[in-house]
Amino acid sequence: MRQTEQFSLKWADVNLERGLITLPVTKAGDVQYVPLNDEAKQILEGLTVGNRSVWVFPGENPDTYLDPRNFYDRVWIYMQRWRVWQPSGRGETYAGTNPPS
16 A cells, blocks of 8 residues: 555545455556455554544544654554553564654
8 A cells, every 4th residue: 555545544445344445546546455464453443442533544633634744653642542552661563663762
């Protein structure tokens, strides 16, 4: 998925039961279906808690999606607030990066 497709993703296009994301309009102009692995489904399920926005990654204004330029700071804060992922102090990493100290 392209970065813009990820950040502009709406919950209506996410089917956790079937494990699919539907991209209704892609750069190529076609509908595309993206399969989700178990880890991705678990992360997305965690993001549903407390999220009342139509966007999977809402911006500060719930009518807009998160600006990709602010991704790391905003998503890290969001994940901590909704307890999607909490570091245990054993040196785990998330998405291949060490969490900020």
